[in-house]
Amino acid sequence: MANGDDRCCLKEVLHIFQSCLTDQKEILMDPYIAGWKGLVRFLNTLGAIFSFISKDAVAKIQIMESFHSSDQKAQYVTLQSMVKYELASNLVDLKKPGDQSPSGCRTILRLHRALHWLQLFLEGLRTSTEDSSTSALCAEAYNASLANHHPWIIRKTALLSFYVLPNRNSFLELMNVGTPADAVEMLEEALPSISKIYDITQALYAQHNLLDIP
Numbered sequence: 603m604a605n606g607d608d609r610c611c612l613k614e615v616l617h618i619f620q621s622c623l624t625d626q627k628e629i630l631m632d633p634y635i636a637g638w639k640g641l642v643r644f645l646n647t648l649g650a651i652f653s654f655i656s657k658d659a660v661a662k663i664q665i666m667e668s669f670h671s672s673d674q675k676a677q678y679v680t681l682q683s684m685v686k687y688e689l690a691s692n693l694v695d696l697k698k699p700g701d702q703s704p705s706g707c708r709t710i711l712r713l714h715r716a717l718h719w720l721q722l723f724l725e726g727l728r729t730s731t732e733d734s735s736t737s738a739l740c741a742e743a744y745n746a747s748l749a750n751h752h753p754w755i756i757r758k759t760a761l762l763s764f765y766v767l768p769n770r771n772s773f774l775e776l777m778n779v780g781t782p783a784d785a786v787e788m789l790e791e792a793l794p795s796i797s798k799i800y801d802i803t804q805a806l807y808a809q810h811n812l813l814d815i816p
């Protein structure tokens with residue numbers, strides 16, 4: 603569990619995600635990836651069992667970082683510029699990934715679905731009563747989002763890992779923003795940005811028929 607400098611940074615993470623949004627409703631990729639890196643640090647404070655979940659997120663982050671250090675990095679400044687560039691250059695893998703390395707569009711789609719899970723889970727936590735079960739809230743959020751895209755074996759492992767989540771008040775305290783009530787207030791303030799990021803991404807991917815990239 604969390605201790606010392608590894609203590610949870612969820613408030614900062616949510617603030618980093620807030621900084622993704624531009625006035626033109628574009629999504630900046632640098633803070634999006636930085637937000638995910640923070641989320642991984644947070645997941646790792648939840649115990650070793652969550653490393654199964656964070657491992658895949660780390661792999662996806664690394665793919666995105668390689669685009670950011672490539673010659674084409676200027677195309678990856680915003681989500682919108684990435685989608686435009688990859689579609690125009692025929693880089694989006696509409697068939698199952700084989701030899702070709704995964705596109706940015708495919709990789710972000712996975713993180714986008716996972717962000718929806720986080721959003722639903724934190725929203726559930728925010729609006730739940732003190733005696734609610736964190737693992738049940740997490741499972742409910744997972745079943746309503748990411749689970750629909752996972753095979754049986756991953757669903758089973760994910761649902762099992764939720765059992766180790768601490769109770770609601772301890773979880774809210776792990777967020778390191780003060781009392782559980784302070785944490786709920788922080789979520790109230792931060793979650794609308796996460797939901798905006800989700801909605802903008804969802805609409806952009808729907809517009810370009812990218813929601814089912816295998």
Ligand code: 1PW
Nearest residue numbers: 654655656658659712713716719720723748756
């Ligand atoms: C406490 C709340 C936590 C919310 C954080 C979300 C982390 C999301 C990572 C879930 C990963 C589960 C295991 C990996 C599965 C991959 O097969 C799957 N990846 C995702 C992100 O769904 C699909 O990626 P793939 O195999 O198509 O490259």
